[in-house]
Amino acid sequence: MKTKTQNTASRRDFMKITTVVTAGVALTAASGAQAQSASVRYDIGLALLNSLGGNTSLATLAEISPDVAGLYVEHVFGDVMVRDTLDPVTKEAIVIASLMTAGNYTQLTNDHINAFLNLGCEPEALLEMCFIAIAVRGFPSAINTTGKIRNA
Template structure:
């Protein structure tokens, strides 16, 4: 009798354990983005918004999720191309303070690797042209580049050559950061639309992009998420015609 009761109790325990395990696993399975990528979303979004208190929390969460120190530095540096030097510098200063606090607590974070030197014998513009073309799927063209050739040169040489050409952050991670930053800013839907397309070009799935928007809704704001959803819906509709 005792053996039967023990067996029944064991079965109940295993069933509860299995249901709990499945329940805990579901956010990861269905979220689209892994925890490190979700960390990139909030770090980029709060840097772009200039919300340093919430950025501090996001930086700690990103490190705890497994982002390396150099990966986060790279995200914060890249942000200046999209939300300006002031917010990028404020983000870097916030990260410096976070690192000091964590070191004082005895927390050892993984440094991660530095970027490799840019290819020898190739100018930043040449490299950037290659990178830009691969990201958007065709050579960049348009009236804006004819009207202001300098912006074409700066985009190719600096953004896509000097920044995107650094290999210590992959293109998917860079696009997650860029999309998250743009989605957190007002009046940049044209650029957000372009980078949703680039994100799909570099292998991010629709599910991952919708997961990114879910992170924005739960952590940043419903208005930002609703706007991003509308832009993404237009992008997906345009690509499936």
């Protein structure tokens, strides 16, 4: 498990990337320029993904389809997760809650649980999310995700 200092560093790295990307997007919008190229969005997305601790699902996906893996990095991280309206912890909590209720996304859920922990969050917060899911979605989803937390 990472130390508090390492968690703080991960959060700082994420915020630096978010700030740089936000400034770039604002500049692009202000100048009326075309949207960023796919390669720029891929680089931004990959930097953000790595700042969160990586993603083992991406390696598996890249083995099967490098094109789909590239689109995943470009869109999910280079377009969506890089936006600055919500803080990184809130974004990861939303992703985990979404995956928890959808079910059957074990590796992707584990990747986002690890990102959540890498941002300095405590496992107790994940268990609280499971508790809330019981009220909203029911015991099966919460029990399934609780086992994933233990294995993370």
